[in-house]
Amino acid sequence: MSRAEAVRAVSPLWTLGLLRSELLTTFRRWRTLALLGVLAAVPVLVGIAVRIETGDGSSAGGGGGGGPAFISQITNNGLFLVFTALAATLPFFLPMAIGVVAGDAVAGEANTGTLRYLLVAPAGRTRLLLTKYATVMTFCLVATLVVAVSALITGALLFPLGDLTTISGTRISFSEGLARALLIALVVAVSLIGVAALGLFVSTLTNSGIAAMATTVGLLITVQIVDQIPQLHAVHPYLFSHYWLSFADLMREPVYWDDLTRNLGLQALYAAVFGSAAWARFTAKDISA
Amino acid sequence: MGEASASEQDGEHTGGGVITTRALTKRYRGGQLAVDGLCLTVPAGSVFGFLGPNGSGKTTTIRMLMGLIEPTSGTAHVLGRPMPRSARAVLPHVGALIEGPALYGFLSGRDNLLRYDAADPTADPRTRRIRVLAALDRVGLTAAGGKKAKAYSLGMKQRLGLAAALLQPRRLLVLDEPTNGLDPQGMREIRTLVRELASDGTTVFLSSHLLDEIEQVCTHAAVMARGRLLTQGPVADLAAGARGRLVVTTPDPADAARLLKEQGVADVVADGERVTGEVPGRDLAEVNAALVTAGVRVRGFGVERASLEDAFVALTGEGFDVAG
Secondary structure (H helix, E strand, O other), X not given: OHHHHHOOOOOOOHHHHHHHHHHHHHHOOHHHHHHHHHHHHHHHHHHHHHHHHOOOOOOOHHHHOOOOOOHHHOOOOOOHHHHHHHHHHOOOHHHHHHHHHHHHHHHHHHHHOHHHHHHHOOOOHHHHXXXXXXXXXXXXXXXXXXXXXXXXXXXXXXXXXXXXXXXXXXXXXXXXXXXXXXXXXXXXXHHOHHHHHHHHHHHHHOOOHHHHHHHHHHHHHHHHHHOOOHHHOOOHHHOOOOOHHHHHHHHOOOOOOHHHHHHHHXXXXXXXXXXXXXXXXXXXXXXXX | OOHHHHHHHHHHOOOOOOEEEEEEEEEOOXXXXXXXXXXXXXXXXXXXXXXXXOOOOHHHHHHHHOOXXXXXXXXXXXXXXXXXXXXXXXXXXXXXXXXXXXXXXXXXXXXXXXXXXXXXXXXXXXXXXXXXXXXXXXXXXXXXXXXXXXXXXXXXXXXXHHHHHOXXXXXXXXXXXXXXXXXXXXXXXXXXXXHXXXXXXXXXXXXXXXXXXXXXXOOEEEEEEOOEEEEEEEHHHHXXXXXXXEEEEOOOHHHHHHHHHHOOOOOOEEXXXXXXXXXXXXXXXXXXXXXXXXXXXXXXXXXXXXXXXXXXXXXXXXXOOOOO
């Protein structure tokens, strides 16, 4: 058994090596970069549209009536483009991107057959699934930050920057506004954890990456529609998207925490339920692709 | 940890084989019986040919051995430990090529190997790059290592898949159809590689539907058809199961056939200048002397060994077709 002893003891840091490999693989995919590119373009388009609309001196959104939250404030302060862009991408663009990446995470590798080689390496099913989930959550954060940074740069280039007024009417300094923008971006990223867990679970059900992506995005659209139907208000508090726009409460003075904490609790619930379901499914699955 | 006692226990019912299965059975959810009561023993140090037509259950067996699918019933032990339960302890010692290579098309060949090596908990990240280069060199892909894998030909993909199996020193290599998609030169290189690995003491489990390939490199073989094991043993014994034939090449076939019958050769068939018959019990030198003494001009005289293909046909009573 001399050769058995020659095999290295497993380093506890090995999981980090696997995570690094997983992140590199995900972020070198052309599809991932295209999704981030689309997300980066949204704030630029919104910024240019607002700039053109208000070129004659009128304010955008007809004095704050329509359009995404905060849009009427952009001309006064470019920082509001960050909030507007996040409010505009959170209902669909961001979760769709997450759905694509999460749906593809396991099913895509099963489809190309690379999953079986990772498992005989042996990466270990639980560890591989955790690594995949960590990667999808990293993508949530990166995607959100891409929107926020793109919006900040566009806002700084097209509009003036300075102190800003909260929803409650109090004024805060630009640096505090910037800190709140970062906090909001983090809350938005956390809001996507539920979709990520759902997508990963769907991904363990099929060997087709495309089917998993389509199912996840389909579920997202269905949930958004159900959330709009007043007769179904009984289920609304359980829909992962129901409290998404609560991030705006961070712009109140003092911050209104109720919906924010409900949102975080709901995302944790989704992560626990669908994370467990994905684990139960993936660890017992016959890998026949 | 009590691991020593556990492995001793396992050793009892593995009989020293590198792979041992007992009544291994897999029934898929549709009710289809893919593998039916398989009892396989792969001796340590052998080059073991796993033979059978497409659809005979070879790949399902390999997937069960690698812990990818759960058996419906029966047990499988690899390197003395039960699978799939001991996958984490066993699989680092096993290099595998299962149902063809699978690669990340958008990564270079080298990056594909780095990725697979990162998935192995026992692989040392400090030597990763060196081992990847060595594996690429071993399969002749050094020049193409930087190219994107999607630009690879089928043969190059196959070589990269083999390189992934060779990233670490292994005690067992499981190679499912390793020469698939390779040209004759590539096939010969793979055969040489397999022999090299075997001479280093690695047990090689090689599945194939190419009989002559098995015959050329394998010391042992097993034959499967329709999910059942037909036979297993040393290749020489299997081929001996089908008897060879005496072949005489001569410009006088009629005389030769008559004389051979007189010499006690049964089942004599004359086909042009070739006269064949069952190998008689007596000394072949005397048979030849008798032919020459009688004035039969002999160009060639010898025994043609039965091929594994003859053995296979004798076993299954049929050709080498796809099972339904």
